[in-house]
Amino acid sequence: MKRNDSIKIAGVSVYILFLLASFVYGFNPGKEIGRNFLSFSVDMLKLLPCAFILIGLFEVWVKRETVEKHFGEESGIKGYIWALLLGGTTVGGLYVSFPIAYSLYGKGAKLSIILTYIGASGICRVPMAIFEASFMGIKFTIIRLMVSIPLVILSSIALDDYLTKRSYKIRKAK
């Protein structure tokens, strides 16, 4: 792990030096990369603090039993519906839904249900679907959702089965 870390630090340092040098000497590709980095960082910093505060509140307030009841082994089909609704209303992309999914899992949600949630947060976010329909037509959006939602649920169940049989472990939060 130590060696890995130093490689990462070296990589990041090279990257920063490259950007600095590009701005000093006016190397356009480097400047472009720097601008990309900044604009994406800003986009994420707009979302992430809120997402993590909500995760913190969730960790403190929501009881394990509640999560188990709605998202756990016994939740049945309702669990998937909750996962779709939650995914559909999550703001941001995959990078926001990963920490949320991880939190849910830590509180006893079933793996297939959080995988459904991750999928849903990608494909059926409500504001995005509306936006999509306005550019691509409602037929396109409906076909996309009708085909992908069942597939997401089925593949989540299959993945859960496969990994549970092989007793795959996800690192628990401290």
Added chain:
Amino acid sequence: MYYLYFATGLALLVSFIVNREKTFKAIRVATNRFVKILPAFLGMLIFVSIVLFLIPDKLISNYLGKNNIFIGVLSASFFGSITLMPGFIAFPLCGILLKKGVLYSVLSAFSTTLMMVGVLTYPIEKEYFGIRLTILRNTMSLFIALVVALMTGIFFGEIF
């Protein structure tokens, strides 16, 4: 965007009124988790900045329109998987491409992989769920996108 700030602020306020201790604890949890995952985010941002430079929107639009449906869908899935684009850029881009005559199935492969397959988010996903699950989930999502593209093609009469 603003309703997220509003909701977060409201949640914090209510939590604070009900129980001060718990609210501070929540903020500590939030900060800890955020700091812990920050290196992975940094890694992702570095990848994103480089990949977006190497593969600008223009390149994608040039590529998708020119080929037959089969190569179109495959290259769309490839681009969708390795780039990261907010929806407010992706869908207008798809809209423009549609007007240029790019097939629906190609665009559905592009948008579905864009939303579900994350090569660039790999550093983060791996940090939470481990390498194996990350690779399996992304592979699975790629197949889903291909099936969605196929079905879109059938419904719009682009295939058969």
